[in-house]
Amino acid sequence: MAFTVGEVLRRARDALRDADIDGAALDARLLVAASLAIDPSRLPLESDRAVSDADLARAMALIDRRARREPVGRILGTREFWGLSFRLSPETLEPRPDTETLIEAVLSWLDAAGRRHDRLSIADIGTGSGAILVALLSECPQALGIGTDLSQAALQTARDNAARAGVGDRALFARMDHGDALGGGLDLVLSNPPYIRHDDLAGLAPEVRWFDPRLALDGGPDGLRSYRHIAATVGATLRPGGMVMVEVGADQAGDVEEIFRATGFEFAFRRRDLGGHDRVVAMQHHVV
Numbered sequence: 001m002a003f004t005v006g007e008v009l010r011r012a013r014d015a016l017r018d019a020d021i022d023g024a025a026l027d028a029r030l031l032v033a034a035s036l037a038i039d040p041s042r043l044p045l046e047s048d049r050a051v052s053d054a055d056l057a058r059a060m061a062l063i064d065r066r067a068r069r070e071p072v073g074r075i076l077g078t079r080e081f082w083g084l085s086f087r088l089s090p091e092t093l094e095p096r097p098d099t100e101t102l103i104e105a106v107l108s109w110l111d112a113a114g115r116r117h118d119r120l121s122i123a124d125i126g127t128g129s130g131a132i133l134v135a136l137l138s139e140c141p142q143a144l145g146i147g148t149d150l151s152q153a154a155l156q157t158a159r160d161n162a163a164r165a166g167v168g169d170r171a172l173f174a175r176m177d178h179g180d181a182l183g184g185g186l187d188l189v190l191s192n193p194p195y196i197r198h199d200d201l202a203g204l205a206p207e208v209r210w211f212d213p214r215l216a217l218d219g220g221p222d223g224l225r226s227y228r229h230i231a232a233t234v235g236a237t238l239r240p241g242g243m244v245m246v247e248v249g250a251d252q253a254g255d256v257e258e259i260f261r262a263t264g265f266e267f268a269f270r271r272r273d274l275g276g277h278d279r280v281v282a283m284q285h286h287v288v
């Protein structure tokens with residue numbers, strides 16, 4: 001006898017609870033809905049519908065992946081960020097809600113200066129899925145952007161995401177170490193660099209440790225290696241008065257500000273994430 005949608009959903013949820021997955025009910029809904037090709041919001045309406053054996057097998061295969069700690073976004077292949085859908089690949093970090101703080105910081109700074117509609121040039125260092133650059137280009141209609149990454153596969157995913165969001169004609173993606181091969185004259189350089197202390201990697205949740213790329217997480221012995229690299233090289237790429245805004249780990253804002261001050265930047269502002277941690281540091285290139 002065939003199972004109903006409601007029964008599959010219960011089985012899926014119980015399997016995820018047994019595997020100690022936080023948010024088991026929500027993840028079960030998302031994965032079952034995806035494997036049955038129905039919108040999650042319609043699940044209650046379809047509760048009594050019979051599910052074919054093939055669909056049941058497909059749903060339980062996705063549930064099994066989640067039980068083994070693969071994040072829902074990786075299983076589905078896409079993740080929402082700033083209201084846009086981003087494809088993921090094994091070489092891209094899964095965009096986090098924390099990183100939306102960086103987008104908010106940029107937009108409030110631009111809006112305060114009345115510059116959101118200017119022809120801005122923006123770079124995103126270590127662009128990964130392209131989330132930061134693509135989100136900003138979608139908000140700043142005249143801006144042009146370049147995303148850099150060490151990983152060719154990540155750059156390809158980022159290009160694809162820019163095209164999907166309709167900003168592909170204003171985005172360029174190029175392989176380089178940090179921003180080392182960028183030209184000059186940029187208004188804004190952004191980055192969510194790897195900032196986890198090397199020794200802390202082993203203590204991260206399995207979803208992060210096993211599925212996010214190590215290159216996007218490992219910030220070296222003190223977690224600050226990428227900030228030092230950026231601070232030492234980014235000055236030459238910015239206009240006078242240009243701004244660098246970076247995401248930082250929960251306890252890193254002071255150290256990161258110090259690193260940029262030491263290379264001639266001035267403190268502009270910090271911004272907190274929803275959890276109350278200083279998450280973004282904005283530093284201004286000295287005005288000549």
Ligand code: GLN
Pocket residue numbers: 096098192193194195196208216217218
């Ligand atoms: N925010 C990520 C985490 O805590 C780390 C991302 C990064 O290193 N830039 O898992």
